[in-house]
Every structure is written in structure tokens, then in C-alpha cells.
Amino acid sequence: MHRTKVRVVEGVLDANDTIARANRADFDRAGVCVVNLMSAPGAGKTTLLERVLSDLGGVRAGVLEGDVQGSLDADRLAALHVPVTQLNTDPGFGGECHLDANMVRSALDQIALDALDLLVVENVGNLVCPAEFRIGEDARIMVSSVAEGEDKPLKYPLMFRACELVIVNKIDLLGHVDFDMDRFLHHLDAVHPGVSVLLTSARTGEGIGELRAWFAGLPQRVGAAV
Amino acid sequence: MHRTKVRVVEGVLDANDTIARANRADFDRAGVCVVNLMSAPGAGKTTLLERVLSDLGGVRAGVLEGDVQGSLDADRLAALHVPVTQLNTDPGFGGECHLDANMVRSALDQIALDALDLLVVENVGNLVCPAEFRIGEDARIMVSSVAEGEDKPLKYPLMFRACELVIVNKIDLLGHVDFDMDRFLHHLDAVHPGVSVLLTSARTGEGIGELRAWFAGLPQRVGAAV
Numbered sequence: 001m002h003r004t005k006v007r008v009v010e011g012v013l014d015a016n017d018t019i020a021r022a023n024r025a026d027f028d029r030a031g032v033c034v035v036n037l038m039s040a041p042g043a044g045k046t047t048l049l050e051r052v053l054s055d056l057g058g059v060r061a062g063v064l065e066g067d068v069q070g071s072l073d074a075d076r077l078a079a080l081h082v083p084v085t086q087l088n089t090d091p092g093f094g095g096e097c098h099l100d101a102n103m104v105r106s107a108l109d110q111i112a113l114d115a116l117d118l119l120v121v122e123n124v125g126n127l128v129c130p131a132e133f134r135i136g137e138d139a140r141i142m143v144s145s146v147a148e149g150e151d152k153p154l155k156y157p158l159m160f161r162a163c164e165l166v167i168v169n170k171i172d173l174l175g176h177v178d179f180d181m182d183r184f185l186h187h188l189d190a191v192h193p194g195v196s197v198l199l200t201s202a203r204t205g206e207g208i209g210e211l212r213a214w215f216a217g218l219p220q221r222v223g224a225a226v
Numbered sequence: 227m228h229r230t231k232v233r234v235v236e237g238v239l240d241a242n243d244t245i246a247r248a249n250r251a252d253f254d255r256a257g258v259c260v261v262n263l264m265s266a267p268g269a270g271k272t273t274l275l276e277r278v279l280s281d282l283g284g285v286r287a288g289v290l291e292g293d294v295q296g297s298l299d300a301d302r303l304a305a306l307h308v309p310v311t312q313l314n315t316d317p318g319f320g321g322e323c324h325l326d327a328n329m330v331r332s333a334l335d336q337i338a339l340d341a342l343d344l345l346v347v348e349n350v351g352n353l354v355c356p357a358e359f360r361i362g363e364d365a366r367i368m369v370s371s372v373a374e375g376e377d378k379p380l381k382y383p384l385m386f387r388a389c390e391l392v393i394v395n396k397i398d399l400l401g402h403v404d405f406d407m408d409r410f411l412h413h414l415d416a417v418h419p420g421v422s423v424l425l426t427s428a429r430t431g432e433g434i435g436e437l438r439a440w441f442a443g444l445p446q447r448v449g450a451a452v
Contacts (some may be wrong), residue, residue, distance in 0.1 A: 040267040041353045041382065042374025068354060068384075072377050097323055097354035108241065125381075126352055127267045128323035129292060147373035147396065148268025151298050155351075156267065158294075158321065170373065176402050189419075203404075
């Protein structure tokens, strides 16, 4: 029984990787650098994007907004005059708890890729399944709020392994929650040694400049034609 | 294509309901009242249980602890001398992002049901899939932390509909986060009119007495043989 199950799962993931490669080829053709932004619900992904995308120098950024349903986050980001496309997993995809390569592909004809240098894909808020599905991205970021507790890398190790940058957000709450930063970083190092870490607060602005620089420099770092 | 997909999903859920009914029958035979406790990662489920289970009067409580991997939460609860059983979705179940009836069933032979009046099943931290799978429970609670923001009922409506009690937790942070309680309750009322709500802080103890009373009174309310 288990063997059969594993084969089926591998089949699904193979199909995902095939479509992710097709997405990747389209992104490369358009010279767009793509970031997959992941976190638990309410960790602050959208607010961070509001802060960062308002000023990325000459980098032309767009957002693909993934949600089970609704367009609350897309509406917030559209107010920044950033091109935003909403992708709901509810109507067509059965209320899936993550984005996969095929869902992203289904939205590509609504995005003017040629007009972008950077596309940020804001995934569904979830610390499990989004980490299992590549979408053709150049880099993956995961955001962890200090309000969630310092044990999260140990409880959701795949998510913390499957990213190039970990953002520890809401650090303005550090005096008000039981969160030992040293212990968090120790746990993170245990599951993903050497991963880049940024400490941020969208409220106070701490770390926002560094995050903006990270985004602005990404197209050049991955060698996309900007 | 979509029709086929929907049929398959319905088939899976039918099988789940069949097994959930078998669990239900076992719980009834043993006179155990069962609560399915759900939330996003880091909303404070385990800490609330630590506060509440330490003193439930004469009610004999146990916990079935669901995690993708590890036993951090189970270890914390075992320190209270409450019988705790760990159920990991990682080794046998492919790292699933939720508990289903079959996973719960696989753990039942490790739980002395006859020695319990109340079994709390702490689900995997996730606001999407846990709401879709009944496990044979009497009641479902969902915990939402004020740090997650007031928009969560609108973004994850199924989860907020699929419960008899909504706990708004970490209210000690209300002065430090952008969270308008009236607006949250308005959103909640829009997706689940009339649902019971408890405001709690595991840190200050606010609302913990009421939550303890809710748990202690549940066996009698659902008419289980206690």
C-alpha cells in the first residue's frame, strides 16, 4: 500500500516539475526574475510587499497573489500601482492549500511578463505543502513571525529548508512574546545551515531597506536579462 | 477534467466520513468526548492546552498530538501528566498537512479510551485542509491569534465555518498589533453567524477560566456517558 502511494506522489511531483520547467523557460524568455514568497497565515507577507515594492529603484515589479479565495491582498497591493494578478485556488482547483506549477501556469497569460523585471508570487499561507511544489521560481523566501514561536523550524523543517532567504518578521513584538531569537536561529541552523536571514518589522521599518536591496539586486544576482 | 477531479475528491471525502463514523462509534462505546483543535501554526494551541488541562476538575483528559514530524508539543503536554499520544503525518502518511479520520484511527489502539472522558486532538497547524476532514469528533475549535490579523475569517472561511467555538488568542498583544477586534468579529459573523467566541491570553490568563469551563462542561453537553 505504502509503495503504491509513494509512486503516485512521485508521479504528481514529476508532473509538477515538468510544468515548472515550462514556466521557467517562459520567465527566462521574458527576462523576469521570479520569487516564491511563503509563510504561515498572518506572518506578514503582504504588508512586507507593500513596504518593499513601493520603491525598488528601476526594477519593474509585479505580483501574482495566491489565495484560497477572495482578493483582499491583491486589492491592497494594487493600491501601490504595482501590476497584481489574483490566483484563487478555490473555484478551479478544489480549494488547494498551496500553489503548484500548473496553477501558476494557468495565470501566466494574464501577466505582461515582458513589462516586468521581477515577479513575486505570494503563496497560500501554509507551512507544509507550498514547500513541496516548485513553480519555476529563481528564489524562495519564507517569512516567520516571532509571534509564531521559536520552535517552527523544528516543526516544519521542509519549509525552512526549501528557501534561500528566511525573514524573521514582526521583531517589534520581541518584548511582548515568548520568543528567544538565539534559540530560533539555532533551530534554523539545525535544519538549514548557512541560510540567509533577515530580521524585519513592517511596523517600525527595521530591516525593510535590506529586504528592498535583496529584491532589487535579485535580477542581477540570478543573471536575468534586465 | 474538472468533473473527474471533483468525483475523485468526493470519493476521498466519502471514505474519510466512513472511517470518521467508525471512530465516532469507538468514542461513543468508551464514553469519550472528542474535540478537534485547529489553527494556523503558532496560534497557541499547545500553550492553551497546557493552561487548561492542568485543572479540569474531575474530567479525565487526554491528548492526541498531530504534527508533520517531531514531538515537541507532546513532550510539553506530557509534563502535565496528561496521557499524550503522538501522531506524525510524516513517516507513514507522506507529510500530510492535516489529520484525517484514518490517521486518527491508526492511533486509537495506543490510547486507553476507557480511561478518558475527554480526548483533545491537536491538529496540524494549517487553516485550509484540516477543516475538510472530520475525524469523528464531537466539537471543533479553531484558534486565531490577533497577531495573524483581522482578515483571516474572510481569507479562510471554511475553517471559521467548520467549528463550534472560535478562540481569539494572544489578546495581550492587542495594543501592539494592527488588529481591530470589532472588524474581526464582523468578518467572523459574515462567514459564521452566531458562532461562539472566547477571547483568551495564555500569557495573562484572561479567558482561561472560561475555556476550562467550556472543556469541562463538554462531556455533559454532548451527553456522553461520563
